Amino acid sequence: METLRVLVVDDEPGMLSSIQRVLRNTRIDLADLETQVNFDVQTSDTGEKALEIISNSPPDILLLDHQLPGMSGLDVLDNIADQKENILTVMITAYASLETAVVAIKRGAYDFLAKPFTPGELKATIRKTAKSLIVTRHARKLAREKRQVRFQFISVLAHELKSPIAALEGYLNIIKDKTAGDDPAVYEKMLDRCSIRLDGMRKLIFDLLDLTRIESGQKKRELNIVDLREIAQRSIESVLPQADSRSITINLLADEKLNMTADPGEIEIILNNLISNAVKYNRDNGRVNIVMTARNGKVNISVSDTGIGMSQQETDRLFNDFVRIKNAKTRNILGSGLGLSIMKKLVNLYEGEISVQSTPDAGTTFTAVLNQHIQQPQENAVLTQHTQQPQENDEHPTNHQVA
């Protein structure tokens, strides 16, 4: 329930009291904005008094008679011209004096009511005015919130970009001034650190571009029938060097023909993120299990690791932008903090969901459930029938063992 303040300015006491009576009993239901409006009514019999009330506590709506004893309604309107964004004025004009109404609108009034009017006409005009006021305020509030979210995102982004720059700058200064003595090996290590921080920065920028493209809908989607196993195998190959160097085993357990309607690039980002996270946050000699199944029109991708795991508190904030779990165990793991935000947005494009289950020091399982066939292209109708038959994954497992 919202209460709008209405100031009624008229020199006829009868008019004032009848408007007051009607408005006090008026309640407007704005269902599409999920709100109800009622009115708090104040009155004034001259323009001068009205201006005083307006300057002390501006109303939301001004019902203003044109013919007043001292200054006219139009004079009042001129005086509050700079507040017309916040105060909507309805001019009350004498019957058949359309001219005054036109002038009033030109000088910033929102609407007019011609005397004599019925309670129904008054209610209809007030309803229209109140709705316009509330819609405008609602839109302004949304725009403000959007600016705020954007500002926060950019502030954090700036910070995330400043850290690697500061690190690089620091090393360059030490190298330039030869602060660290004469041993070239020491400087080699600094250059290695510079490369690592640069790589991190590049990854952040690429992730940011991905995220922006997905959010803005600018990214062109090419939906095809894709083989999930094929994409998963490519993702596995891309993380093999890191996995091998830490003796981490990757297993892929998937239906033989696991087709879905998808943009291969998007699925690749989802799988790359899931699998590379499972390697990054694993322990040496650990395992990564990827299980993919299709049932009842849904594709289920689950990626488990035997890594450091997370607490409930940590998993709760995991999908927010730039959130990276900071603790002794994650100290040396690099990441942009955007991977999961990107994944979540992509999974949404498949009308799906992503969830996480984790036990500290035991491991984490991410599960993405996607719609197998979104916006099915016509020519592939036959394929749909074929792949939607339930496939008993456990009977024909194909095991892809690595390392």
Add this chain to the structure above:
Amino acid sequence: MTMEKTKTTVLIVDDDFDFRNQMEIQLKAAGYQVVTAQGQADAEKKLKDLCPDIAVIDLMMENTDGGFALCYHIKKLYPSVPVIIVTAVTSETGYEFDASTAEEKSWIKADRMLTKPVRFEQLDGEIQKLLNR
């Protein structure tokens, strides 16, 4: 009385390896003794057997305000050891943290707050100022 750098031990606590590494290299080159810790817990462990002459600690570590907690811990153990809190929090959130007024000093407990990026010359200057008081 002026301090002697060679007899001065600086404790650096930061979860950013590169910041820690750079400060250590530069402080050592300037003649200080340096002990580093990767975070609040690591620092608290090291403080059991070590009383530094001054501590330089990051604000945001494992917990968002880990630096404040660590600062409190140091002041409780060694009330006379100056603590400099280094943080990127000002630029990150728009909040201003500064231990300039008496009231702020009473609850922040740090002797000095610096905003990252911190140049070595600036840090060296602050250390000397605090130790020569």
